[in-house]
Amino acid sequence: MTNRKKTKNLPRIAFAAPGSGSGKTVVTCGFLKLLQRKNLSCISFKCGPDYIDPMFHRYVLGIPGYNLDSFFLSPEQVKDLLFEKAAVLSGNKNSTKKNSTRKNNRTKTKKADFAVIEGVMGFYDGIGGDTVHASTYEIAKITDTPVVLVIDGKKSSLSLAALAKGFLEYTPDSHIRGVILNRTSPAMAERLKPCLEKLGIHVYGAVPVCEEANWESRHLGLTLPGEQEKLQEKIERWADRLEEYLDMEGLLELANQAPMLEKSAKSVLPKTPAADNRIKTIRRIAIARDEAFCFYYQDNLDLLQQAGWELIPFSPLCDHRLPCAGISAILLGGGYPEVFVKELSENHEMIKEIQTASRHGIKFLAECGGFLYLHEWLEGTNADSYPMAGLLPAKGFKTNKLSRFGYITLFNAQGNRMFRGHEFHYWDSTLPGQDWKAVKPLSTRQWDCMVATKNMLAGFPHLYYGSNPEWILRFLSGEGSDLFLLEDNSE
Secondary structure (H helix, E strand, O other), X not given: OOOOOEEEOOOEEEEEOOOXXXXXXXXXXXXXXXXXXXXXXXXXXXXXXXXXXXXXXXXXXXXXXXXXXXXXXXXXXXXXXXHHHHHOEEOOOOOOOOOOOOOOOOOOEEOOOEEEEEOOOOOOXXXXXXXXXXXXXXXXXXXXXXXXXXXXXXXXXXXXXXXXXXXXXXXXXXXXXXXXXXXXXXXHHHHHHHHHHOOOOEEEEEEOOOHHHOOOEEOXXXXXXXXXXXXXXXXXXXXXXXXXXEOHHHHXXXXXXXXXXXXXXXXXXXXXXXXXXXXOOOEEEEEEOOOOEEEOOHHHHHHHHHOOEEXXXXXXXXXXXXXXXXXXXXXXXXXXXXXXXXXXXXXXXXXXXXXXXXXXXXXXXXXXXXXXXXXEEEEOOOOOEEEOOOOEEEEEEEEEEXXXXXXXXXXXXXXXXXXXXEEEEEEEEOOOEOXXXXXXXXXXXXXXXXXXXXXXXXXXXXEEHHHOHHHHHHHHXXXXXXXXXXXXXOO
């Protein structure tokens, strides 16, 4: 008997934009809230490697959001990820809170009724600045998802039609089916509507300038949901606005027009050795989760859990002890340690815990902000420097510009490909590491990076574990004398 592909009727829609700052995140979150009010079980995705926007999706829905990234994953893997996450929808709002226990980490699951995809940057913006690879457009094409372009109409009028026409005609299969005019008065929208709809697209509404849509930002994007003043109230009022100004029935109808979603006959998503071998041993990894450390791919966390790792959250900001005895590793993700540098430095008890764990051979996996936390010194946003954990003889300092921004492929000293990942940071280090090499795709640019020792893997790159799951699991478990020679054979 031949294997047949599975299919799923998954209503879905993607919100994209001509460029960053057009309002696609706030429109996406407001739309998610309206779906929630209709009692539709919804799952959300973010195109590209962004961490912050999925946090806002999660804030609205109460469940993790995922990344759809065609640099990290093949087209078939992108489709399978969308299919599988929609087929098993987690329903626990508290699974990542700092004080969560094994009991409340259990989740109820059900199938999603609806999927919402938020774009990244400009619709066609891909790797290298001159390709559509890893762009929102490519994700829409791979997943066969209808797209609504969110256009910022402030300070423009008929030019918006010319803009839309250009996006529609740049490729013959743009998947753009309509537009939402953001920061545009209803009166102007009525005058523009015939000009836009004669292009063959639908105008799904126009939203005037609203106080509820003004969300606070900092150097890496929006501030975290927990830092936004009265965010829940603001989202509710914003959803009320969207309900008034958007053609919700039309958007739902468009989403329902999405073709059947196909899944590969045999899963092509990255698998873990533990998942294949049904290993029952549970290892514990302490994961930093607070306002200073919060940038994690949900795919990475899922992979660790599938491999038998219990994720135990703790706060380097507020806790004075590591979460429990028996941890084998510590995961320090990216975030904003530079914003909370004084508080982190003054938590002497936690710093001593980190230092003791290092002396006892606990594994450290630290990315970007977590990497800076392990430095001797870190400069804060106010230019004052404070002592940190001191595991690395280095100082982190502010640069006022994005340093080594974008997708990368990492190679070890032997030239073996190790991971796919990306960098995105305004801070740099006097010791960024030199054990591995980062190479930008479609470019000759490369640089040394990463501190890779028996017990520590740390650096600015954010790693996508699924690009080399065996390696990351063997590192955390302390298995294999040939570990740093092991290459990534995934395609």
